[in-house]
Amino acid sequence: MTMSTSDAEAEHRKRTATNWPQWIGYVTAVWSGAYGLLGLSWALGGAAFPFGEENTLLAGAEPEPTGWAAASLGLLGAVIAVAMSRPRPRRRLVGPTAFAWTLAAGLTVLIPDSRPMIALIRAPMMLIGTPLGLVPDDLTAADYFSAFLPWPVVNQLVLMAGGLLWAGTAVAHRRRLDDACRRCGRSDREASRWTSPAAAARWGRWAVAVAVAVPVGYAATRWAWALDIPLGVPQEGLDELEAESPGIWWAGALLATLALGGAVLTLGLVQKWGEVYPRWMPGLRGRTVRPRTAIVPASVIALLITSTGLSYVRHYTLGGADIAWDSWAMYVPQLFFPLWGAGLGAAALAYHLRRRRRCPSCGLG
Incomplete structure (x- = not known):
């Protein structure tokens, strides 16, 4: 029996999702390289520099030094992500793994501030609060995006997505090093004291x-x-x-x-x-x-x-x-x-x- 087109597409999507350890490193490399180019544009005087605001981790950051740092880390990260995606790593290296987890932590929870969370909770608050009179009548959806999702906040969401990619790259790399199952991460040597x-x-x-x-x-x-x-x-x-x-x-x-x-x-x-x-x-x-x-x-x-x-x-x-x-x-x-x-x-x-x-x-x- 042949599968219909919709069934074949669903099976392809499922297979792609379950095989994420095989492709996530390359997606991370693309993201890292693209953000590195964005940093290069800031270093060369490009517009839309999103950092430097008060009460943030990068308060007072200037476009040129920050842009060069972002460009260097981004382009270096692209190379490291590809290297970590080798089907069979030749040896266990601490440096790439530490680099990946450091970027994952920094991009997901250290650099972002409270504004992404505020943007998330303001949406249902507007829906619930409007009939209760807690939201001004003249506040529109466009006002919501301009107030709660300006470019610096969108940039933080982009950074968090990149951090998740780096975390996934580190996990997939560890599975290859340990010769564990690419799909679930389990192996015959897995310690079950806390994972059972x-x-x-x-x-x-x-x-x-x-x-x-x-x-x-x-x-x-x-x-x-x-x-x-x-x-x-x-x-x-x-x-x-x-x-x-x-x-x-x-x-x-x-x-x-x-x-x-x-x-x-x-x-x-x-x-x-x-x-x-x-x-x-x-x-x-x-x-x-x-x-x-x-x-x-x-x-x-x-x-x-x-x-x-x-x-x-x-x-x-x-x-x-x-x-x-x-x-x-x-x-x-x-x-x-x-x-x-x-x-x-x-x-x-x-x-x-x-x-x-x-x-x-x-x-x-």
């Missing part, structure tokens, strides 16, 4: 506990202010800000509600309803939840929360921000955001290890 489903279920519960506790603590302060309860702030401070920006605390409560919703969804990473859709979901009830349906959004949100939290840490500890301890709730909950992101990322990893099936390529499971 039983072990992942144990430490995954602790990760979920952390990823739930932080947003619950954050939401408690914001809802307290909306209810005119001066939790962690002076009453006069609440009244003053409310007078300057009417409805600010209810907007904060809406943001806190989104955080609580995320905390509830995080519980699904260790609950039965995170594997099988519950009865109260019409059209999906009783169906098996595809692992990537939970893993992909949880991983993306984990990165955004971590980068947001690290930007707050830099601002309040290294940025010279004035800290008034009688208003601790204004900033202390955000300082725990990196812990929230790390917990959510670990919980997503545990969910993956617990849900993965026997690999059709290597037969391990």
Whole structure:
């Protein structure tokens, strides 16, 4: 029986996705080289230099030196990414792997600040807040993009995508070095003390506990202010800000509600309803939840929360921000955001290890 065109295309897409360790290094090389050329344009006086803003990791950066650095790292990275994609690496080299993981960490969580996360949460806030009167009537979609997704923020999203590519390149390279399965990463020598489903279920519960506790603590302060309860702030401070920006605390409560919703969804990473859709979901009830349906959004949100939290840490500890301890709730909950992101990322990893099936390529499971 011959497959239809649509079935053949679906099979091709599936095969391409599962064979990502074979091609991701070359995609990373293309991304790295392209960004290197972009950096070269800045160094030579080109427009649209996105760095140098205050309260960012690259505050005060100038186009010429930063552009040359981006060009050098980008073009060098393209060469290294191709070298790491050799089918059978001749020997184990620490340098390329360290380079890849350093770029992955820097591009995904160190350079980006809180604005990508703000852009993400402002969209549902506009949808929910508009009928509640919390969004000005004259605020349009174009205003949203100009306010929350200008080029410097889009550039941060591009950097985060590049960081994910470098992380994938490092993982694929490690699998080739260890002669592990290219598809699932498992091997006969794999240590199962922490990667087995039983072990992942144990430490995954602790990760979920952390990823739930932080947003619950954050939401408690914001809802307290909306209810005119001066939790962690002076009453006069609440009244003053409310007078300057009417409805600010209810907007904060809406943001806190989104955080609580995320905390509830995080519980699904260790609950039965995170594997099988519950009865109260019409059209999906009783169906098996595809692992990537939970893993992909949880991983993306984990990165955004971590980068947001690290930007707050830099601002309040290294940025010279004035800290008034009688208003601790204004900033202390955000300082725990990196812990929230790390917990959510670990919980997503545990969910993956617990849900993965026997690999059709290597037969391990």
